[in-house]
Amino acid sequence: MKFQNLTIQEMRQKLISAELTSVELTRACLERIKATDDRLNAFITICEKEALTAAAAADQQLAAGNGALLTGIPVAVKDIFNTLDVRTTCGSKILNDYVSPYDATTITKLRELGAVIVGKLNMDEFAMGSSGENSAVGVAYNPWDPQRVPGGSSSGSAAAVAAGQVVATLGTDTGGSVRQPASHCGVVGLKPTYGRVSRYGVVAFASSLDQVGPVAGNVEDCALMLSAVAGYDPADSTSVDCPVPDYLENLTAGVAGKKIGLPKEYFIDGLDPDIKTAVNAAIETYRQLGAEIVEVSLPHTDYSVASYYLIAMAEASSNLARYDGVRFGRRQDGNKGLIEMYQQTRSAGFGDEVKRRIMMGTYALSSGYYDAYYLKAQKVRTLIRQDFHAVFEQVDLLLTPVAPTPAFKIGAMTDDPLQMYLSDIFTIPTNLAGTCAMSIPCGFSGEGLPIGLQLIGQPFAEAEMLQAAYAFEQATDWNKRVPEL
Ligand code: GLN
Numbered sequence: 001m002k003f004q005n006l007t008i009q010e011m012r013q014k015l016i017s018a019e020l021t022s023v024e025l026t027r028a029c030l031e032r033i034k035a036t037d038d039r040l041n042a043f044i045t046i047c048e049k050e051a052l053t054a055a056a057a058a059d060q061q062l063a064a065g066n067g068a069l070l071t072g073i074p075v076a077v078k079d080i081f082n083t084l085d086v087r088t089t090c091g092s093k094i095l096n097d098y099v100s101p102y103d104a105t106t107i108t109k110l111r112e113l114g115a116v117i118v119g120k121l122n123m124d125e126f127a128m129g130s131s132g133e134n135s136a137v138g139v140a141y142n143p144w145d146p147q148r149v150p151g152g153s154s155s156g157s158a159a160a161v162a163a164g165q166v167v168a169t170l171g172t173d174t175g176g177s178v179r180q181p182a183s184h185c186g187v188v189g190l191k192p193t194y195g196r197v198s199r200y201g202v203v204a205f206a207s208s209l210d211q212v213g214p215v216a217g218n219v220e221d222c223a224l225m226l227s228a229v230a231g232y233d234p235a236d237s238t239s240v241d242c243p244v245p246d247y248l249e250n251l252t253a254g255v256a257g258k259k260i261g262l263p264k265e266y267f268i269d270g271l272d273p274d275i276k277t278a279v280n281a282a283i284e285t286y287r288q289l290g291a292e293i294v295e296v297s298l299p300h301t302d303y304s305v306a307s308y309y310l311i312a313m314a315e316a317s318s319n320l321a322r323y324d325g326v327r328f329g330r331r332q333d334g335n336k337g338l339i340e341m342y343q344q345t346r347s348a349g350f351g352d353e354v355k356r357r358i359m360m361g362t363y364a365l366s367s368g369y370y371d372a373y374y375l376k377a378q379k380v381r382t383l384i385r386q387d388f389h390a391v392f393e394q395v396d397l398l399l400t401p402v403a404p405t406p407a408f409k410i411g412a413m414t415d416d417p418l419q420m421y422l423s424d425i426f427t428i429p430t431n432l433a434g435t436c437a438m439s440i441p442c443g444f445s446g447e448g449l450p451i452g453l454q455l456i457g458q459p460f461a462e463a464e465m466l467q468a469a470y471a472f473e474q475a476t477d478w479n480k481r482v483p484e485l
Contacts, residue, residue, distance in 0.1 A: 004164030022072030026055035029074040042156040071114025079120035082201040094349025095329040104201025121156030143483040148407040151181030158185040168216040176427025178213035179439040183402035183452025194434035195240035198233030206315035223247035256290030261395035265301035278443030310377035317361030388433040398456035406449035441478035
């Protein structure tokens with residue numbers, strides 16, 4: 001059975017009308033993964049047995065007429081979400097055999113809505129990276145060109161959807177990790193407003209920035225996945241108790257009369273010419289759809305990469321202190337006492353990028369440097385937030401590129417971490433400001449690589465942002481192209 005060109009909604013119809021069973025669909029999905037994953041490395045763990053059990057249960061519910069939003073639909077999640085039944089490695093050797101004693105709230109929600117989790121997806125170790133190359137199990141490959149990275153850190157989440165292994169996935173976005181791989185793989189990825197989705201049971205990287213976000217092949221499926229996971233959770237004190245709209249309800253509302261801002265700091269020299277052309281064409285499409293386009297300014301954009309990397313590394317150094325061989329994951333036994341055991345465990349368990357960040361983050365928080373680095377970065381963050389507040393007094397939405405270049409070659413930036421960090425320039429500011437943003441396909445480079453368009457919405461205005469994304473998708477057909485595998 002070929003399911004790759006079906007959307008979630010089409011799968012649901014076929015399941016409800018009994019044209020298809022969830023066991024059949026799940027089997028087809030597992031076959032597709034097995035047939036393609038040696039070329040993609042998108043999965044860290046494939047949960048065949050668990051998935052088929054869940055699919056059989058879904059079929060019973062469907063037969064009884066009790067289908068919910070995702071009953072019987074095979075999906076996969078980044079290996080950063082705690083799951084009771086299978087290990088959660090976070091792309092790290094230190095958690096290689098770690099099995100969580102509980103499900104993340106988002107996983108509970110997926111299960112309650114009947115979703116079938118077929119596997120856990122590849123990622124940069126502890127979500128630190130922009131290419132997928134920092135994974136302990138090796139890079140995932142871009143389905144459009146196996147010599148290129150799929151982006152990161154949710155590398156497998158985007159590659160798996162682009163390659164038709166699964167119809168939708170969950171990732172996390174701390175500085176762009178859902179949007180940037182979605183852009184590089186030609187799929188839709190959404191970072192909700194900070195507080196919109198529970199992070200309970202999601203391994204923490206930088207707690208003031210992390211958000212869970214869906215990846216899918218089209219805007220409607222992305223909206224559906226967001227509806228599935230959004231909402232207040234008493235177990236996550238940063239989740240916000242405000243009502244979740246039905247993201248599917250008004251998707252067709254369009255953009256006529258909406259004011260869309262182009263922040264001039266995002267249209268800089270050095271932007272890849274193919275990206276410039278594709279984004280300019282997208283702006284023209286929005287104009288034709290009836291939006292009013294105006295230039296705006298986010299004056300502190302230049303400082304966002306520096307302040308993000310200080311804050312993210314400082315928070316990471318603190319969050320990752322818990323991996324000491326005592327409570328979580330792997331222990332490297334030294335015989336000379338506790339301190340040596342800590343040292344050996346952490347030296348053997350963490351990869352280079354994670355170690356680099358722990359050291360720099362610890363430095364930025366240390367006495368004497370705290371005021372100069374961490375505190376300063378927090379003050380700059382406030383200025384960046386204020387930029388967004390001011391701009392959203394003038395416009396409803398912002399349009400920007402997602403990344404300065406299309407997917408780059410594997411190895412191209414591994415020796416130059418600063419260059420890699422700078423490539424996050426367009427995605428990081430929204431994490432610092434806490435607002436929502438998404439990436440939708442808007443073209444291809446001369447080399448045939450996908451290009452993403454970023455929409456940035458006001459805090460908790462995911463519904464309006466999705467409407468604008470849907471209008472663009474209806475007016476173009478960029479998301480219809482699929483890579484040949
Ligand atoms: N590329 C950024 C980083 O390396 C963002 C990662 C993320 O969003 N998880 O920190």
